[in-house]
Amino acid sequence: MKFFDNRMMCLLITFFAGCGDTQQNTQVPFKNTLSMHEMMTWYLEPAADVIWDSAGFVITESGEVDLQPTTQEGWDNVRNNATVVAEAGNLLMMPGLAVDAVDWQDYSVGLIDAAVNARQAAMNKDADALFEAGGQIYNVCRACHNRYMMDSSD
DSSP states (O other): HHHHHHHHHHHHHHHHHHSSOOOOOOOOOOOSSSSSSHIIIIHHHHHHHHTTTTTSEETTTTTTEEOOOOOOHHHHHHHHHHHHHHHHHHHHTTTTTOOOSSHHHHHHHHHHHHHHHHHHHHHTOOHHHHHHHHHHHHHHHHHHHHHHHHSSSS
């Protein structure tokens, strides 16, 4: 019985040792392909524009025009672009794009949260929630531009 107990103990020690953190402390090789300006104007802004252009209404000479999508394809397009905006927040925290460790991260996380709200609104086909989320995205972008851009008129 003593032999069985020792074998069992060795087996348990081996098992639990194998359950530990097996990842090596290696750096992930990030490779940025865009400047910050390109990231914003070619990737993030076009996706955010889809959200903003799909929420609320505009007044024309002919009357009020509701901007919300009217087809499943339209709502899917908003959902997909909201996902791009959310993931852009993650990309902005990558080495090579992140400007600093605190404020920049807060703005990036705020962008992610607002875009996830927009995605959920699109999935729910909730025009009011999409309008609200679009406003949240705008506010995060404006606050970040006010903090980091010399000329925040963009």
